[in-house]
Amino acid sequence: MRGEATGTAGGETGTAEVQALFEWTIERDQRIEPRDWMPGKYRSTMIRQIAQHAHSEIIGMQPEGEWITRAPSLRRKAILLAKVQDEAGHGLYLYSAAETLGADRTDLTGKLVSGRQKYSSIFNYPTLSFADVGVIGWLVDGAAICNQVPLCRSSYGPYARAMIRICKEESFHQRQGYELLMALMDGTPAQREMVQDAVDRWWWPSLMMFGPPDADSTHTAQSMAWKIKRHTNDELRQRFVDMTVPQAAALGVTLPDPDLRWNAERGHHDFGAIDWSELKRVISGDGPCNAERIAVRRAAHEDGAWVREAAAAHASKQARRERGAMDDAVEKPGREAV
Ligand SMILES: [Fe+2]
Numbered sequence: 001m002r003g004e005a006t007g008t009a010g011g012e013t014g015t016a017e018v019q020a021l022f023e024w025t026i027e028r029d030q031r032i033e034p035r036d037w038m039p040g041k042y043r044s045t046m047i048r049q050i051a052q053h054a055h056s057e058i059i060g061m062q063p064e065g066e067w068i069t070r071a072p073s074l075r076r077k078a079i080l081l082a083k084v085q086d087e088a089g090h091g092l093y094l095y096s097a098a099e100t101l102g103a104d105r106t107d108l109t110g111k112l113v114s115g116r117q118k119y120s121s122i123f124n125y126p127t128l129s130f131a132d133v134g135v136i137g138w139l140v141d142g143a144a145i146c147n148q149v150p151l152c153r154s155s156y157g158p159y160a161r162a163m164i165r166i167c168k169e170e171s172f173h174q175r176q177g178y179e180l181l182m183a184l185m186d187g188t189p190a191q192r193e194m195v196q197d198a199v200d201r202w203w204w205p206s207l208m209m210f211g212p213p214d215a216d217s218t219h220t221a222q223s224m225a226w227k228i229k230r231h232t233n234d235e236l237r238q239r240f241v242d243m244t245v246p247q248a249a250a251l252g253v254t255l256p257d258p259d260l261r262w263n264a265e266r267g268h269h270d271f272g273a274i275d276w277s278e279l280k281r282v283i284s285g286d287g288p289c290n291a292e293r294i295a296v297r298r299a300a301h302e303d304g305a306w307v308r309e310a311a312a313a314h315a316s317k318q319a320r321r322e323r324g325a326m327d328d329a330v331e332k333p334g335r336e337a338v
């Protein structure tokens with residue numbers, strides 16, 4: 001099923017005809033669908049991007065998930081539970097989208113837990129107080145929205161459609177985070193300090209979520225040409241900064257960057273230099289929580305082995321039963337004819 005359902009007719013390079021159809025589809029801003037022919041490189045780039053995104057959603061459940069049992073009220077617990085559950089759903093849509101390209105889910109999970117595929121570096125930072133839950137919603141989900149809204153127009157159909165629903169939910173996440181921070185800023189001096197401390201810790205890693213600067217980004221040009229990506233890393237980062245500065249002012253927190261100021265000439269905010277060595281270090285596995293995140297994910301996968309075995313046994317039993325029913329149906333008219 002996999003070979004024929006994933007548009008490999010024409011091979012990796014394809015005939016001139018299928019190549020032209022692919023280019024024409026992209027040019028007209030239409031979607032590439034699972035059965036369409038696509039260049040091997042397009043397929044592998046999409047699988048890598050969607051898998052990395054799916055892994056980020058699933059690993060991203062951990063930093064906030066740690067606070068579900070410690071939420072300060074039933075209301076906050078219910079909100080956080082719903083948010084973390086949404087992230088699991090995002091992971092599921094995305095793994096399903098990767099499967100339409102012929103990727104195997106077990107293989108993708110194997111690549112995640114063995115470190116061969118990445119997830120967003122932001123989830124390798126610890127959540128030290130409940131204010132981190134609010135700041136993650138505000139800044140991390142906010143940055144995710146900036147990154148992901150343009151992906152609703154990604155040239156790969158199943159990914160673009162998954163992103164529409166995901167973005168709606170991310171927008172709820174951002175609002176719940178901001179609402180939580182407003183409540184804390186309305187509280188005691190200690191609560192306000194807790195918010196400022198969380199903002200100080202999450203601001204720079206949030207800016208790093210957009211990836212390396214355009215000059216160092218290896219995949220940008222081809223991904224833009226294929227309309228997998230609609231804006232460069234630096235454009236999206238700038239959009240996020242411009243969007244966030246007035247929100248910080250309304251909240252009454254200071255963003256930890258002495259160089260942050262409005263540039264009337266550019267019509268954008270200027271901001272200070274990002275420590276790219278930190279991003280490289282965290283991506284290559286040396287962030288504060290990398291080992292812990294992967295260990296938790298691996299343990300969850302191993303603990304779930306019996307569920308997968310039971311589900312597979314049930315599915316094959318069902319299939320046998322259905323086959324038996326079909327055989328009976330085929331046999332019956334024969335017997336009647338005799
Ligand atoms: Fe998400």
Ligand SMILES: [Fe+2]
Nearest residue numbers: 087141170173
């Ligand atoms: Fe989210």
